[in-house]
Amino acid sequence: MTEFDAASAAVQAALDAGARYADARVMHRRYESMSARNGDIEELTQDESVGLGVRALVGSSWGFHAVPDLSDAAARDAGRRAARTAAASARVPGPPVDLVPSDPVTASWASACEVDPLGVPLSTKGDLLVEATKLVADHGADVAEGLYQIWDTAKWFVSSEGHRIDQRIRECGGGISATSIGDGETQRRSYPSYRGQYGTTGWELVDSLDLTAHAAQIAEESRALLTAPLCPAGETDLILGGEQLALQIHESVGHAIELDRILGWEAAFAGTSWLDLAQLGSLRYGSELMTITIDPTIPGALGSFGYDDEGSPAVTRDAVREGRWVGVLAGRDSAAVAGLDYGGSVRADGWARLPMVRMTNVGLEPGPHTLEEIIAATDDGVLMDVNRSWSIDDKRLNFQFGCEIGWEIKKGRRGRMLRNPTYTGIGPIFWRSMDMLSHETVAWGTPNCGKGQPGQVGHTGHPAAPARFRGIRVGVRA
Amino acid sequence: MSTELDLAGEVIELVRRLGGPAAQAEVVVTRADVALTRFANSFIHQNVAESGVGVRLRVHADGRTAAGSGSVVTPDGLTALVxxxxxxARLCPPDPAWPGLTPPAPTPSGPPVDEATAYAEPDERAERVRAFVAAAGGLEAAGYCRTALRSSAFANSAGHSAQGRTAEAAMDGIARTSGADGVARLAADRLADLDGAVLGARAAAKARAAADPVELPPGRYEVVLEPAAVADLLQNFSFYGFNGKRYAERQSFAEPGVAQFDPVVTLVDDPLGGSGLPFDVEGTPRGPVTLVDAGTTRAVAHDRRTAAEVGAVSTGHAVPGGATWGPMPHNLRLSPAPEAPVAVRPDGPGAGGSEWVGGGDLSGAVVDPDTAALVTGVRRGLLVSDLWYTRVLDPKSLVVTGLTRNGVWLVEDGVVARAVRDFRFTEAYPRALGPGAVLGLGRRPVRQPDRVDGVWWEAPALRLAxxxxxGGASG
Structure with a gap:
């Protein structure tokens, strides 16, 4: 019995049990991670998970059931249970459910991969982390940490409308960090970001990071931060490095444009959105430099795929065009509720999870400047980079972010290092203040985006480059 | 179908056969049935169930350690895992800090499992959602009802084995009106102990009381934190403070033997107090661990590795991935006041002693006698229902930023004066509960569910100086 056979059996059983639509995903995911601390391997974990999840629509109510068994009997039982759960949902019914059209396709897709990350010998990968963390420790950090993670996911999707799609997506990445411990506080520096940079690529991404070459710098910076002056408190011009801007996009744009949040479907947990669909196409989200795309087609970016987990093909769309809000992340049912004609952004974290609206690659189109030009054009400000903490309200408006490191900018030059840099603001006011944007774009990968109940961890990508924001409140502290 | 203990034994035998008699191994097999019925806009929009099995194996051979896990429990699947x-393990660098296997030891029996909860049907969860929505009285309602069963067995090559089962039910919902939300949240060992109507009425009462908020200037305020808000403090204390790895690395504020908290603060991790398995993933028996006793820090959570590092013994807090994240408490209780006056409700109808919690006329911000008693003593301060999106600015001092959520009210002269818009805060959690900082403690702890079943945070309401x-949430 093939994976497609199991998925088809589950779908058919759901239909036989009364569903008017059903789809099923068989997923086989292999995961490997290794971490090192102070020159020793700390943990090596390898996981292999195989199972099937089936979703049934009975009337206008959904049900979902997942099992770790691909036998015909188990698949059929899962389909029946999904339909039964959907019937129970009808005890507290909602409005009619429609699905925007999605052409049934038979297709196969795989992410590009030069060096199979699971094929690289463990000893090679371990040696890299040991060497890098030993260097970090040797250069003065109290705690030197290194990590890589690899996901190799094969999935088979079948729907009652005729979709039959298989995909193989390989993702990996890694990074190093240095923590120095002082009296009453710690300082951390990471490269290239905390817990690393990730993409839908092979091991070539980790090789390209050249972790050992950056070990000394982050160790020395973490030590120097312990005695650096505090980031001043007040309003100033803020320059963000690309890694921090990626996080800013993720939290204050990516989540805000999720259609399930806008419709209230996440109200009790992740929250809603400040965006009102009545303003789609007219709302000014940011300055004219702000053009943000939803693009799951970017080669190597962490949010890339061939088809989403409802069978919709990867398509590039604008979310914000020259500062105006024009698009959302949607699924087939949420799009129908909103009167839109596209889904394409639904994904499930493994076979045991319900597919839901998730970010793909949500990022900024490049601007006309460079970081050095932005610094040179700034008379008085602060440059911050590499995220250390992030917090935003349930409408995705009020945020406060902390970075690992800051620098004073005076008369167009980078000055003293600053410790504990933080900044706070309101999303659209912040984005409207962006007046300079670099073209030095990197597609940063975020492998830890939490959403949903039961919890799901999403992998998202965020092309971003350094940018300047005017009149921002910085230096918030306890 | 093989039992979890059978499967664990098979894996140990496979390691012995394939890895030789010197190979050390420990294995945990867990079957889980988790179902969650989710509602929003007052209807069920997601309704899921998962039947899963997981095998987690850790081996130490020739001085090297590796861990593997999988969901395939056929003979071929188990062999492949081993x-x-x-x-x-053969390819890993040496692991000189390997702490060895847990020796055979008696394992306590866990809390009794309510079979009706373990095998609850979708209709039973849906019925509680229906009751919640109905009790919200026309307000928009959103949240979930969850049931979970976990059956787990442990075995190692040192001859130790253990098994246990646990069930949990939880309900978490909000009611919404005019941009104001009210929350009701409860975890229990039995689904029968969750009354959707009571929770829905509580959430609706608080939402109505939260309508038309005013914005207050930021600054320092005295506060009464309701149990949902206190749960966030407990969670951050666990992750960053009482985490044995962070303690060993000197990244924790915890200093055993030092009076770091107000004398009314006693914190106990009590996995067997509800929905907890009686052993950890290293097979160490679990039981209550007093982390803070009357304000003095007494212990941090350890697994075998961190315990060996600091010369302590494991407290039964090993978790998957613990070498990276560290061992931490997952069932933390802030002990209630042994005796505290229960005030007559000062700000509206519905007074009625303990009956207040479960019924009566719920129409105000204060819906339980504990909170009422604490609010009575506040000359000017804020009543806070819930905290949201808290993140740590510095792990050692445990400076945290986050926002209030699901209702904030100004309290003046012991009476709730009016609803207030949400605030952003930046606060050092240990300092907020430091000596002299706690002005009052409720006597009725309320168990708050975590995002993961089997994890909970239990606390009464808390009054802080x-x-x-x-900043205000609007800017």
């Missing part, structure tokens, strides 16, 4: 984990609000 082979790849042994292969991984000062909380640092650094």
């Amino acid at each position: 082979e790849r984990t042994l292969a991984a 000062s909380w640092n609000f650094t």
Whole structure:
């Protein structure tokens, strides 16, 4: 019995049990991670998970059931249970459910991969982390940490409308960090970001990071931060490095444009959105430099795929065009509720999870400047980079972010290092203040985006480059 | 179908056969049935169930350690798991800090499992959602009802084995009106102990009381934190403070033997107090661990590795991935006041002693006698229902930023004066509960569910002298 056979059996059983639509995903995911601390391997974990999840629509109510068994009997039982759960949902019914059209396709897709990350010998990968963390420790950090993670996911999707799609997506990445411990506080520096940079690529991404070459710098910076002056408190011009801007996009744009949040479907947990669909196409989200795309087609970016987990093909769309809000992340049912004609952004974290609206690659189109030009054009400000903490309200408006490191900018030059840099603001006011944007774009990968109940961890990508924001409140502290 | 203990034994035998008699191994097999019925806009929009099995194996061979896990429990699947984990161990660098296996030891029986909860049907969860929505009285309602069963067995090559089962039910919902939300949240050992109507009425009462909020200037305010808000403090204390790895690395504020908290603060991790398995993933028996006793820090959570590092013994807090994240408490209780006056409700109808919690006329911000008693003593301060999106600015001092959510009210002269818009705060959690900082403690702890079943945070309401609000949510 093939994976497609199991998925088809589950779908058919759901239909036989009364569903008017059903789809099923068989997923086989292999995961490997290794971490090192102070020159020793700390943990090596390898996981292999195989199972099937089936979703049934009975009337206008959904049900979902997942099992770790691909036998015909188990698949059929899962389909029946999904339909039964959907019937129970009808005890507290909602409005009619429609699905925007999605052409049934038979297709196969795989992410590009030069060096199979699971094929690289463990000893090679371990040696890299040991060497890098030993260097970090040797250069003065109290705690030197290194990590890589690899996901190799094969999935088979079948729907009652005729979709039959298989995909193989390989993702990996890694990074190093240095923590120095002082009296009453710690300082951390990471490269290239905390817990690393990730993409839908092979091991070539980790090789390209050249972790050992950056070990000394982050160790020395973490030590120097312990005695650096505090980031001043007040309003100033803020320059963000690309890694921090990626996080800013993720939290204050990516989540805000999720259609399930806008419709209230996440109200009790992740929250809603400040965006009102009545303003789609007219709302000014940011300055004219702000053009943000939803693009799951970017080669190597962490949010890339061939088809989403409802069978919709990867398509590039604008979310914000020259500062105006024009698009959302949607699924087939949420799009129908909103009167839109596209889904394409639904994904499930493994076979045991319900597919839901998730970010793909949500990022900024490049601007006309460079970081050095932005610094040179700034008379008085602060440059911050590499995220250390992030917090935003349930409408995705009020945020406060902390970075690992800051620098004073005076008369167009980078000055003293600053410790504990933080900044706070309101999303659209912040984005409207962006007046300079670099073209030095990197597609940063975020492998830890939490959403949903039961919890799901999403992998998202965020092309971003350094940018300047005017009149921002910085230096918030306890 | 093989039992979890059978499967664990099979894996140990496979390691012995494929890895040789010197290979050390420990294995945990867990079957889980988790179902969650989710509602929003007052209807069920997501309704899921998962039947899963997981095998987690850790081997130590020739001085090297590796871990593997999988969901395939056929003979071929188990063999593949053992082979790849042994292969991984051979390729790993030496592990000189390997703490050895847990020796045979008696394991306590866990809390009794309510079979009706373990095998609850979708209709039973849906019925509680229906009751919640109905009790919200026309307000928009959103949230979930969850049931979970976990059956787990442990075995190692040192001859130790253990098994246990646990069930949990939880309900978490909000009611919404005019941009104001009210929340009701409860975890229990039995689904029968969750009354959707009571919870829905509580959420609706608080939402109505939260309508038309005014914006107050940021600054330091005295606060009464309701149990949902206190749960966030407990969670951050666990992750960053009482985490044995962070303690060993000197990244924790915890200093055993030092009076770091107000004398009314006693914190106990009590996995067997509800929905907890009686052993951890290293097979160490679990039981209550007093982390803070009357204000003095007494212990942090350890697994075998961190315990060996600091010369302590494991407290039964090993978790998957613990070498990276560290061992931490997952069932933390802030002990209630042994005796505290229960005030007559000062701000509206519905007074009625303990009956207040479960019924009566719920129409105000204060819906239980504990909170009422604490609010009565506040000359000017804020009543806070819930905290949201808290993140740590510095792990050692445990400075945290986040926002209030699901209702904030100004309290003046012991009476709730009016609803207030949400605040952002930036506060050092240990300092907020430091000596002299706790002005009152409720006597009725309420168990708050975590995002993961089996994890909970239990606390009464808490009155604190000062909380640092650094901005309004609108700017």
